[in-house]
Amino acid sequence: MNPTVTVRPVALVTGAAGVLGRAICERLCRDGMHLVLADLNLAAAQAVADNLDRADGQGALALQVDMGDNASIAALVEQAGGHYGRIDVVVNNAAVNHRGSLADFDPALWDHMMAVNLRGPAVLCQQVLPYWKAQMSGRVINMVSRCWVAGGPPAYVACKAGLVGLTRSLARELAPYNVTANAVAPGMLPSAFTQDGRDEAAFERMAEGAVRVTPLGRLTTPQDVANTTAFLASGDSAFVTAEVIHVCGGSQLAPFGNL
Structure with missing residues (x-):
């Protein structure tokens, strides 16, 4: 954001009801931002909003969005912008993962992942663009994954690598409006997203493998990612753009197969 702007900035976070989204919202709230908590599960997003430790006059608006539906994204931006009058930070955190190898993958599931994980963030930024042009400032922060360099399940990796390219x-395109765009690439962190479809033993094996290939010797935490996101959302990162910041303790150096 432009450091001369004194109004309270507005951050729109998708996937706000998940473990990672909640941590990001909590951190940006502590930094004094108004929050738009967007999620497919409106009740869960509202619960996160209700539990934020807000300062006097600080807003937290929970809204439903289907990031695979262009009309839903447009409605989200209309409601958020209408409520606050501005949108400064967009955190594209929402994602889906239908696991499968190239041999057994369902093309319909591939299309759904591409719609939510890659097209959705582009459409959201397109919808917010008029605000950034008017404000001459803004931030885009896209959640990717260490797997974009390491490889892994083809559809998910393709989405995240595509999101790096989009970032x-x-x-380049948003620079004339003083808008930066960066990506955050977390390592493995325990969550419903990473545990989905795995029993406890399988997840524990995967977690142990992740720790083994991580030079700093532990899993990523939501707070690790939230702290980096907060930096990229702040004025301290004003001259940082087009970067991918890996928040994974060095595990981006290891191939996915080692897990």
């Missing part, structure tokens, strides 16, 4: 393209 770099946005950095």
Whole structure:
């Protein structure tokens, strides 16, 4: 954001009801931002909003969005912008993962992942663009994954690698409006998202493997990612754009197969 702007900035976070989204919202709230908590599960997003430790006059608006539906994204931006009058930070955190190898993958599930994980963030930024042009400031922070360099399940990796490419393209196109675009690439962190479809033993094996290939010797925490997101959302990162910041203790150096 422009450091001369004194109004309270507005951050829109998708996937706000999940473990990672909640940590990001809590941190940005502590930094004094108004929050728009967007999620497919409106009740869960509202619960996160209700539990934020807000300062006097600080807002937290929970809204439903289907990031695979263009009309839903447009409605989200209309409601958020209408409520606050501005949108400064967009955190594209929402994602889906239908696991499968190339041999057994369902093309319909591939399309759904591409719609939510890649097209959705682009459409959201397109919808917010008029605000950034008017404000001459803004931030885009896209959640990717260490797997974009390490490889892994083809559809998910393709989405995240595509999101890195989108980030770099946005950095170029949005620069004239003083908008930066960066990506955050977390390592493995325990959550419903990473545990889905795995029993306890399988998840524990995967977690142990992740720790083994991580030079700093532990899993990523939601707070690790939230802290990096807060930096990229702040004025301290004003001259940082088109970057991918790996928040994974160095595990981006290891191939996915080692897990």
